Amino acid sequence: MTALIEVRGLDKAFGGVHAVEGVSFSVQAGQVYSVIGPNGAGKTTLFNLISGIYTPTRGEIRLNGENTARLAPNQLAERGMCRTFQQMQICMNMSAIENVMLGRHLKLRSNLFATLFRLPSQLRDEAFCRERAAELMTFVGCGDYLEHEASAMSYGALKRLEIARALAAEPKVILLDEPAAGLNATETAQLEALIRKIADQGTTVLLVEHDMKLVMGISDRLLVLNYGRVLAEGTPAEIRENPDVIAAYLGG
Amino acid sequence: MFKRFMQLRLRDLVILAVILFSLPAFLDNPFHYELATQMAIIAATVVGLNLLVGYAGQVSLGHAGFFGLGAYFSAIMTGSYGWSALPALLVGAILVGVIAWIVGRPILRLKGHYLSMATLAVGFIIAIIINNETGLTGGPDGIPVAPFDLFGWELSPFGSYSLLGVELSGSQAWYLFSALVLLLAVWLAQNLIDSQIGRALRSVHGSEVAARVVGVNTAKYKSLVFVISAIYASVMGSLYAHFQGFITPAVAGFDFSIVLITMVVLGGMGSTMGVILGAVVLKLLPQLLADFQELEAVMFGLILMLTMIFMPKGLLPTLQRSIGRRLKKKAEGQA
Numbered sequence: 001m002t003a004l005i006e007v008r009g010l011d012k013a014f015g016g017v018h019a020v021e022g023v024s025f026s027v028q029a030g031q032v033y034s035v036i037g038p039n040g041a042g043k044t045t046l047f048n049l050i051s052g053i054y055t056p057t058r059g060e061i062r063l064n065g066e067n068t069a070r071l072a073p074n075q076l077a078e079r080g081m082c083r084t085f086q087q088m089q090i091c092m093n094m095s096a097i098e099n100v101m102l103g104r105h106l107k108l109r110s111n112l113f114a115t116l117f118r119l120p121s122q123l124r125d126e127a128f129c130r131e132r133a134a135e136l137m138t139f140v141g142c143g144d145y146l147e148h149e150a151s152a153m154s155y156g157a158l159k160r161l162e163i164a165r166a167l168a169a170e171p172k173v174i175l176l177d178e179p180a181a182g183l184n185a186t187e188t189a190q191l192e193a194l195i196r197k198i199a200d201q202g203t204t205v206l207l208v209e210h211d212m213k214l215v216m217g218i219s220d221r222l223l224v225l226n227y228g229r230v231l232a233e234g235t236p237a238e239i240r241e242n243p244d245v246i247a248a249y250l251g252g
Numbered sequence: 253m254f255k256r257f258m259q260l261r262l263r264d265l266v267i268l269a270v271i272l273f274s275l276p277a278f279l280d281n282p283f284h285y286e287l288a289t290q291m292a293i294i295a296a297t298v299v300g301l302n303l304l305v306g307y308a309g310q311v312s313l314g315h316a317g318f319f320g321l322g323a324y325f326s327a328i329m330t331g332s333y334g335w336s337a338l339p340a341l342l343v344g345a346i347l348v349g350v351i352a353w354i355v356g357r358p359i360l361r362l363k364g365h366y367l368s369m370a371t372l373a374v375g376f377i378i379a380i381i382i383n384n385e386t387g388l389t390g391g392p393d394g395i396p397v398a399p400f401d402l403f404g405w406e407l408s409p410f411g412s413y414s415l416l417g418v419e420l421s422g423s424q425a426w427y428l429f430s431a432l433v434l435l436l437a438v439w440l441a442q443n444l445i446d447s448q449i450g451r452a453l454r455s456v457h458g459s460e461v462a463a464r465v466v467g468v469n470t471a472k473y474k475s476l477v478f479v480i481s482a483i484y485a486s487v488m489g490s491l492y493a494h495f496q497g498f499i500t501p502a503v504a505g506f507d508f509s510i511v512l513i514t515m516v517v518l519g520g521m522g523s524t525m526g527v528i529l530g531a532v533v534l535k536l537l538p539q540l541l542a543d544f545q546e547l548e549a550v551m552f553g554l555i556l557m558l559t560m561i562f563m564p565k566g567l568l569p570t571l572q573r574s575i576g577r578r579l580k581k582k583a584e585g586q587a
Contacts, residue, residue, distance in 0.1 A: 085461070090458070091455050093522060102452070165462070
């Protein structure tokens with residue numbers, strides 16, 4: 001069985017600094033796969049490489065067997081990859097539901113003429129898109145914000161809204177970059193339940209996260225980075241026992 | 253929720269229609285009608301520019317260039333080549349669209365000030381060409397333009413018409429025509445904004461990286477909106493030329509580009525009704541300040557500065573918010 005995501009010898013240098021160096025791992029379809037590591041370990045850089053924001057200096061990334069290392073983010077979206085950001089990227093000039101509807105961009109095929117003259121076909125597509133977006137907002141727990149502007153939402157709600165937008169694209173794999181950052185304990189518990197629900201629907205989840213309790217609880221496998229290199233890889237139980245990981249994390 | 257949104261869009265359009273068609277009650281001479289017609293044409297131009305600047309967040313400081321191209325294309329084709337006005341307007345619009353697409357592809361890769369500079373240069377180049385191609389454009393002296401004609405029916409500000417039994421002077425007929433054009437321009441712009449394409453455009457402004465990860469080809473959408481706003485300008489330029497009957501290179505000039513962008517910023521970026529208000533205010537101010545003739549430029553600048561400091565979101569959005577807040581307070585007081 002080939003892996004959904006296969007990373008081989010990935011390298012990214014900014015000037016002389018190797019943010020990611022010789023990283024290899026593979027993610028099977030349907031897994032919750034987490035990347036952890038101390039600050040500056042290269043987790044977000046790795047995510048930016050996989051999602052096409054950065055181009056790798058060396059190495060390859062295969063999505064469903066296709067080398068996607070040089071593709072732009074929008075081309076990756078066409079191939080079923082979507083992500084959220086550590087620094088939330090919400091369009092504050094739109095309403096909450098429009099942000100989610102934006103996620104369905106690739107599912108809609110309206111042309112300019114139909115749009116300008118509001119032809120019935122276009123109105124039907126729009127109504128369906130709005131309905132789906134509303135369902136997704138309820139699914140992630142932002143159901144109360146259906147009629148709100150994005151700029152009027154709380155931080156925790158915006159984090160979930162961003163996940164709803166990514167899900168709206170109906171991706172095969174979703175990359176979540178520190179979804180629990182800045183959330184309190186209750187919100188983190190809700191997030192954990194949400195990630196489980198997403199995984200149960202068959203979507204592969206790639207997760208960068210600091211919250212160890214969350215990560216250990218929901219991940220099928222973990223990748224531990226330190227100074228841009230792979231320190232360890234394995235199941236949560238293996239990682240917990242790994243002496244290198246304990247040393248890096250506890251400074252022992 | 254969807255219905256509510258539809259109602260909001262319709263509400264704006266209906267309010268605008270009511271204002272436009274009740275305005276003649278307050279206009280009592282041809283000069284008023286002329287001013288109102290100019291306002292409507294320029295407001296429609298600004299509605300198009302707002303798609304680019306207000307919604308997609310890409311600044312153009314050369315939009316008068318496209319306005320001027322449309323105006324001169326119509327003037328030359330109807331004047332020297334005997335075309336009728338409508339085909340000249342349409343072919344001009346398509347040509348300007350093509351030019352905007354060719355120019356837009358490379359320069360829309362630039363961001364912020366660099367894009368502003370590039371569009372500024374585009375506007376300058378167009379103005380310089382119009383100024384120097386004396387044989388074709390009449391150069392700095394300007395060029396006369398034939399009246400607008402539609403299927404053999406001529407619309408001149410100096411004619412007189414009867415519509416459904418009502419006698420109309422030429423300037424009244426022109427005003428009604430331009431009001432209809434403005435309504436159409438607003439309707440099309442609203443349709444565009446409230447759609448998949450519109451969301452993609454706004455996401456370019458809101459968060460370009462977010463747009464790209466959900467699959468929006470941002471370069472394509474920036475070009476698209478640049479072309480659409482240029483076509484708006486070209487069509488309105490053509491109409492303006494026919495209405496004025498005489499145009500000079502000033503219609504494509506830097507000053508006019510700045511006036512257009514100021515209307516967008518003053519009225520409220522990303523608010524279609526706002527930018528129309530911006531166009532009206534900036535067109536009216538010089539008339540109202542006529543008493544302070546020698547101080548006009550100073551007053552003009554001062555008003556703009558104060559608006560920008562105290563209403564950075566623009567006139568209409570600020571007014572709407574303060575009214576909304578007051579109503580809310582009142583409702584809470586009663587509860």
